[in-house]
Amino acid sequence: MKILLKNAELLTQTGEIGQADIAIEGSIIKHIGEIEKNWQADKIIDCSNKLAIPGFINTHTHAAMTLFRSYADDMTLMDWLENKIWPAEANLTAEDVYWGTQLAIAEMIKSGTTTFADMYFFMPQVAQAVEESGIRAVLARGMAGVAPTAELALTESESFYREWQNAADGRITVMLGPHAPYTCPPAYLKKVVALSEKLGAEIHIHLAETAGEVKTCLEKHGKTPISLMNDLGVLDRGVLAAHCVHLSSEDIAIMSQKNVRVAHNPGSNMKLASGIAPVPEMLLAGLSVGLGTDGAASNNNLDMLEEIRLAAMLHKVHRNDPLVIPASTAVSMATNLGAKALGLGQVTGILAPGFKADITLFNMHAPHWYPRHDRTSLLTYSASAADVHTVIVDGKVLLDNRQLTTIDEEKMIAEVQKRGMRLIR
């Protein structure tokens, strides 16, 4: 399949806005600029009044938790987990996770996301939803060393890796997903590291999300979570670390040395009152800091534009400095830095020849996109997820004039509504 994006305004690799045609051949961006006359497209998309950007990279979520959207809010973390989320999660079936993931994918595609990183359970069903939908994903089976399923999780992670790594035309990457230092004791994490070495799989883990976690870790191990992970060899395995809210400067130095990649989740951190991550310092230290929505139960949607806006605004008021995290940086975090955070920096996150054709087209013809003094500013501070008009992943159109092409939206909605109500009974 050859697709021509005709006359697009686009966000270039250097962060500038250009105007060009984009030629897509198979799964790849073949050319940007003037297209050879003898190159014949099978499909031409008129991009006038549209802005083409690399599809958003959601670097941290628990997709099927969409089923708990709006079930429990405005609670303390432990009250929320112990009295609401965990009892409801105990009712989840593999089919629930399939449908919950499909809801998440539908929402992500409709809001311009082309790749997401997931950590949950019943992962073969998650992978199935990813394969069918056409989206790109980095999947990890969540593992808790303190749970009765600790050993099972290791076995399942290995078989999940063997079955799904590089599957779905290469759209699926599998990582190992030890949940967090406070749910995975050192002995368990050593097993995870050994499995990671055996398989060649990277690691997706929650680190330093709350002040309480860091305090407990210091009391128990005499080290910060980052330092503990370093000593256990976790950080040598290629790590995607979610949250990283409470860090010392030593932690950041270690992360820089070990090239730890970060998923910053400003919406979740705000809603759960976890704290404000030292993003400016992490960026200054050269870390690849992407953006994530976290699960819909603590967000409560999967809209990456909201995370872009929060990243651009929260740190300004927190630092009393309106120059911190300008628009272009926030957009970069949601695209190319996010791709790097997932280990996909050479694959997606940039509009350039040779990269995967993972592209989101925003319809700019709406009042809030005028006047057009600066497109990057408009995207960052004024755009709406509902402006997403077309989404292409791996060279295939997954959203066409706001209509999903691979998901039966009505059927999915009926399923998730029914299942969501059942889960909380």
Next chain:
Amino acid sequence: MKILLKNAELLTQTGEIGQADIAIEGSIIKHIGEIEKNWQADKIIDCSNKLAIPGFINTHTHAAMTLFRSYADDMTLMDWLENKIWPAEANLTAEDVYWGTQLAIAEMIKSGTTTFADMYFFMPQVAQAVEESGIRAVLARGMAGVAPTAELALTESESFYREWQNAADGRITVMLGPHAPYTCPPAYLKKVVALSEKLGAEIHIHLAETAGEVKTCLEKHGKTPISLMNDLGVLDRGVLAAHCVHLSSEDIAIMSQKNVRVAHNPGSNMKLASGIAPVPEMLLAGLSVGLGTDGAASNNNLDMLEEIRLAAMLHKVHRNDPLVIPASTAVSMATNLGAKALGLGQVTGILAPGFKADITLFNMHAPHWYPRHDRTSLLTYSASAADVHTVIVDGKVLLDNRQLTTIDEEKMIAEVQKRGMRLIR
């Protein structure tokens, strides 16, 4: 005109979600619940899968500053004002303000806002745009005592009040708009108070927006801005105070005593790094704290759902307390508390018989509205402005299935694009 909203889910006065029919007669909500059989509607709107809420009240904006949307971002306040905004504003004509206001109104209606409070200049053109569009507004001619136009502004304010107070079928309220303590010296504010007494007009003013403003005020007058305003008699006139970011507990006590009403602008305060207002304390003190977008140049859109979400999330992380400003409080700030802040608490902001029919219908049939465990949570944390389906103001439909009925959107867009580009040359 009689309109029947058939089978609506609605946000009731008590903050609960109910299910009922809503009968509108003329500009008023006549009845909610079972409708008498002999009451015949001229128009019936099927509200299945829709959520009816009181239209949002945007308590503080500078509407025509939409023309500067995306022109200048990520700058320090004085650099932004002196080198970008003020030079561009110097180029504004009355016609520019008319079109910029029309853009703002179009955007506000499309995102569910039914009333806004404005402070700007060329106010007869603003009032004209309000009258033509059908929206409700509280308008103030901005006055700066330090400007060459200081005396003119007083004269214009008086004539503007006499011409437009209670105009447009009562949809327009006029206030006086002394800009701020740092632009209006005490002697000038005394003139404003005298004019306010003469006309019976209330006052809309920026107060305690930045730490620098408070510091300078203390150095110059030995008092905080709130205390200074109190001594000058400003607070006896019925005051809508925008921002109120930097307050002492004495300030809040004074505000409570004088029933000062507040426009909280979380988006603008974050983007300009102004600080985080003590909203929980103000609410605890019984103040009517509404939400506002501020001008589009510092936001950069006029989407009240974003302000609701920021209000619900920013204070949680700032206070390290996920229980602060729950969803229902944030929605209340955008509706009934906002109406009270504008002095319209007996007119709009609640769905109840006898109140003005200012109603926004959200289409809930989209992935991010499922599953529907809690509608108020979905509205607060997951909804999009693009879900706004129908907007009714004063009993008239201004948005019908997402189409503006009183504004020629294409013509307006062409005008604002052309004018926006001219202004910055």
